[in-house]
Amino acid sequence: MLLPQAPKDEAARQTRLDAIGLLDTDRSERFDRLTKLVSQILEIPIALISLVDHNRQWFKSKHGIDVCETERSISFCAHVVSNQETLLITDTLKDPRFVDNPLVTGAPYIRFYAGVPLILDGFTLGTLCVIDHKPRTLPAHQLQILELMARIVVDECQLWELIKQHEQQTALQLQQEHYRQKKNLQLQLINQAQKIFLQNQDVKSACSDIFDELLELIGSQFGFIGQVFHQLDKPPFLRIHHITDISWNALSRAMYQQYHESTLDFHNLDNLFGQAVLSNTEIITNDPAQHPFSRGVPEGHPTLHCFLGIPLRHAGQVKGMMGFANKPGGYSQADIEWLTPISDTLGLLFHARNSEEARLKAESELKVLATRDPLTSLFNRRAFIDQCEERLEAVAEGQLLVMLDLDHFKQINDNYGHAAGDAVLRHISQSMQDHLRQQDLLGRLGGEEFAILLTAPINHESAERILARLHQVIAESPIAFGSQEISVTASAGTALQHSGDQLDDLLSRADASLYQAKAEGRNRICGPLGQ
Numbered sequence: 001m002l003l004p005q006a007p008k009d010e011a012a013r014q015t016r017l018d019a020i021g022l023l024d025t026d027r028s029e030r031f032d033r034l035t036k037l038v039s040q041i042l043e044i045p046i047a048l049i050s051l052v053d054h055n056r057q058w059f060k061s062k063h064g065i066d067v068c069e070t071e072r073s074i075s076f077c078a079h080v081v082s083n084q085e086t087l088l089i090t091d092t093l094k095d096p097r098f099v100d101n102p103l104v105t106g107a108p109y110i111r112f113y114a115g116v117p118l119i120l121d122g123f124t125l126g127t128l129c130v131i132d133h134k135p136r137t138l139p140a141h142q143l144q145i146l147e148l149m150a151r152i153v154v155d156e157c158q159l160w161e162l163i164k165q166h167e168q169q170t171a172l173q174l175q176q177e178h179y180r181q182k183k184n185l186q187l188q189l190i191n192q193a194q195k196i197f198l199q200n201q202d203v204k205s206a207c208s209d210i211f212d213e214l215l216e217l218i219g220s221q222f223g224f225i226g227q228v229f230h231q232l233d234k235p236p237f238l239r240i241h242h243i244t245d246i247s248w249n250a251l252s253r254a255m256y257q258q259y260h261e262s263t264l265d266f267h268n269l270d271n272l273f274g275q276a277v278l279s280n281t282e283i284i285t286n287d288p289a290q291h292p293f294s295r296g297v298p299e300g301h302p303t304l305h306c307f308l309g310i311p312l313r314h315a316g317q318v319k320g321m322m323g324f325a326n327k328p329g330g331y332s333q334a335d336i337e338w339l340t341p342i343s344d345t346l347g348l349l350f351h352a353r354n355s356e357e358a359r360l361k362a363e364s365e366l367k368v369l370a371t372r373d374p375l376t377s378l379f380n381r382r383a384f385i386d387q388c389e390e391r392l393e394a395v396a397e398g399q400l401l402v403m404l405d406l407d408h409f410k411q412i413n414d415n416y417g418h419a420a421g422d423a424v425l426r427h428i429s430q431s432m433q434d435h436l437r438q439q440d441l442l443g444r445l446g447g448e449e450f451a452i453l454l455t456a457p458i459n460h461e462s463a464e465r466i467l468a469r470l471h472q473v474i475a476e477s478p479i480a481f482g483s484q485e486i487s488v489t490a491s492a493g494t495a496l497q498h499s500g501d502q503l504d505d506l507l508s509r510a511d512a513s514l515y516q517a518k519a520e521g522r523n524r525i526c527g528p529l530g531q
Contacts, residue, residue: 001074001097001098001099001100001101002079002096002097002098003073004072004073004075004078004079004081004082005082006082007081007082007084007124009123012123013081013123013124013125014053014054016120016121016123016125017051017052017053017123017125017126019161020120020125020157020160020161021160021161021164022051022060022157022160023051023053023058024058025060027061028060028061028160030156030159030160031049031060031061031153031156032061032063034049034061034128034149034152034153034156035047035048035049035061035062035063035128036063037149038063038128038130038145038146038149039063039064039130041142041145042130042138042142042145042146044112044130044131044132044136045064045131045132045133046062046063046064046065046108046130046131046132047062047063047064047128047129047130047131048061048062048063048065048077048127048128048129048130048131049061049062049118049126049127049128049153050075050077050115050126050127050128050129051118051125051126052072052075052077052078052081052125052126052127053072054072055071055072055073056069056070056071056072056075057069057070057071057072057075057077057078057126060126064131065108065131067108070103074101074102074103076089076098076101076103076110076113076115076129077115077126077127077129079097079115080115080116080117080124080127080129081117081124081125081126081127084117084119084124085117086114086115086116086117086143086147087113087114087115087127088113088114088138088143089112089113089114090112090135090136090137090138091111091112091135092104092110092111092112092113092135093111093135094135098110098113108131108133109133110131110132110133111132111133111134111135111136112130112131112132112133112134112135112136112138113129113130113131114129114130114138114143114146115127115128115129115130116128116129116146116147116149116150117150118150118153118154118157119154120154120157120158125157127150128146128149128150128153130146182217182338185213185216185217186217186338186341186342187341188213189210189213189214189217189342190341190342190345192206192209192210193206193207193209193210193342193345193346193349194206194345194349196209197349197352197353201353201356203227203241203346203349203350203353204241204242206346206349207225207241207242207346208241208242210342211223211225211242214322214342215244215324217338217339218308218324218327218335218338218339219327219328220308220324220325220326220327221244221302221325221326221327222244222302222324222325222326223243223244223322223323223324223325224240224242224243224244224322224323225240225241225242225243225312225320225321225322225323225346226238226239226240226241226266226320226321226323227239227241227312227319227320227350227353228277228318228319228320228321228350229265235267235269236269236277237265237266237267237269238265238266238269238274238277238320238321239263239264239265240263240264240265240266241320243264270293270295271293271294271295272285272288272291272293272294272295272307272309273307273309273321273323274293275293275309276309276310276311276318276321276323277311277318277321280311280313280316280317280318281311282308282309282310282311282336283307283308283309283310284307284308284331284332284333284335284336285306285307285331286305286306286330286331287306288304288305288306288307289304291307302326303326304325304326305325305326305330306325306326306327306330306331307323307324307325307331308323308324308325308327308331308335308336309321309322309323309324310322310323310336310339310343311343311347312343312346312347312350313343313344313347314347314348314350314351315351319346319347319350319351319354320346320347320350322339322343322346370382370383371383373443373444375422375425375426375444376425376426376429376444377429378429378433378442378443378444378450379441379442379443379444380443380444381443381444381445381446383443384441384442384443384444384445384451384453385503387441387443387453388401388441388453388503388506389503391441391453391455392497392501392502392503392506395455395456395497396497396499396500397497397498397499397501398456398457398458398496398497399453399454399455399456399458399496399497400453400454400458400463400494400495400496400497400528400529401451401452401453401494401495401496401497401506401507401509401510402451402452402453402454402467402492402493402494402510402525403445403449403450403451403492403493403494403507403510403511403513403514404449404450404451404452404470404490404491404492404514405448405449405450405490405491405492405514405518406424406425406428406448406474406488406489406490407488407489407490407491407522407523408522409421409424409447409448409488412424412486412488416481416484416486419481420481420484420486423479423481423486424479424481424486424488425444425448427477427479428450428474428479428488428490429442429444429450431470431473431474431477432450432452432470432473432474435466435469435470435473436452436454436466436470437454437466439455440452440453440454440455440466441453441455451510452470454466460529463529464529467492467494467525467529470490470492471490471492471524471525474488474489474490475487475488475489475490475523489522489523490523491514491517491518491522491523491524491525492513492514492517492524492525492526492527493509493510493511493512493513493514493515493516493517493525493526493527494510494513494525494526494527494528494529495507495508495509495510495513495527495528496527496528496529509527510527512527513526513527513528514526514527
């Protein structure tokens with residue numbers, strides 16, 4: 001048996017054959033009707049469109065035979081490709097090249113073969129051939145018909161290629177348009193989140209406003225966005241800023257309602273979604289039940305087919321996370337890449353909000369340090385004076401300034417210690433706060449000295465009642481310190497604001513009244529409205 005040789009341009013020929021894209025495609029009516037027509041016109045039982053591949057010949061269309069391919073080494077058509085010309089064998093048993101060919105000695109028992117090369121762009125890609133089980137001749141006019149039909153087959157191959165190229169181009173354009181739309185939506189969501197945050201510094205509103213379109217962008221059924229909060233000596237927790245309503249029972253509906261009305265916090269992060277926070281890595285699973293951190297879902301919860309968890313980072317630190325579930329076809333690295341610009345933006349917004357809250361907290365703490373007495377948390381001397389001046393400027397007359405000293409306070413420190421003295425000061429401060437009106441001012445001026453401004457509107461009866469109650473509470477409420485009880489009394493002097501008074505005027509008169517109370521034996525109130 002003579003083996004077919006590869007043509008000199010085999011590599012380029014194979015490349016051209018692959019480029020058409022016909023190999024291993026489904027049956028096509030446009031090619032099948034040609035082989036059927038050739039068989040009927042030439043009255044030959046078998047007609048094939050054969051494409052000669054690397055190690056095989058594959059039949060794009062076959063009529064009168066069931067096999068789809070044969071080895072290239074025993075292929076008659078491979079000889080046509082090698083010689084790049086028509087091959088006509090009237091009786092294979094009389095041709096020494098093919099007499100012992102397995103396709104002659106066995107099925108399909110070829111006795112007659114005529115193959116015309118299919119030449120495209122100068123490359124012989126295969127043949128249009130006819131086969132019979134008995135020897136025969138092929139008149140010249142029938143050979144011309146076969147050659148004419150071969151050119152039609154080549155035209156169909158070119159048309160196939162053009163159609164496929166058009167389909168690929170159309171698909172590419174659709175893919176590019178889809179990409180453009182997704183990219184525009186991605187940028188829109190980033191801009192939207194930034195705009196809302198800059199308007200009101202509210203990350204929850206920013207997350208809620210973009211969430212539905214974010215869910216659409218990633219093609220998921222439900223999800224959530226949360227911010228991580230850290231606690232001293234406790235694990236972090238996740239505060240939910242937006243979550244899909246997938247209520248399935250009374251408890252889950254109550255949880256969703258809680259999110260809407262106040263806050264919803266997830267403290268247990270030892271689960272599938274929590275790993276995005278705890279491990280600072282993206283979590284992708286398209287089989288959640290088999291994931292090592294899966295803890296299942298609550299009874300009645302929609303089935304979790306797949307899950308994607310993405311940390312929201314700033315400078316490498318986790319500030320929050322996004323979780324998505326049930327995307328048809330599952331999640332992949334491409335989803336993470338699409339979401340990265342959005343997750344980076346949200347991570348930055350969370351960080352900015354954390355920084356702003358830290359700044360406000362620091363300012364508040366500094367303000368407290370600057371205006372509050374560290375022992376009693378009352379206004380300190382400077383803050384009390386500033387507040388008084390504002391009130392006196394706002395109201396011309398009728399307010400009452402009270403200067404109050406604890407009697408014999410040094411003896412308490414000497415007899416019981418300074419810790420006991422501090423306990424007395426804290427107790428007295430709280431007692432006075434409890435019995436003053438919300439609008440009244442109370443401050444510790446230093447040591448055991450306090451000051452009170454009973455602000456307008458106040459009448460004589462109310463002022464007398466307040467002062468009497470304060471005096472009584474101090475005198476009749478011993479302070480427990482360890483196993484001991486410490487009794488204390490107070491002396492106070494008052495000054496009533498008159499039109500044109502400055503704060504120094506009131507302080508001077510109140511001090512004089514306080515001196516009088518001490519001179520008269522302490523444990524009393526002197527001055528206007530005094531007892």
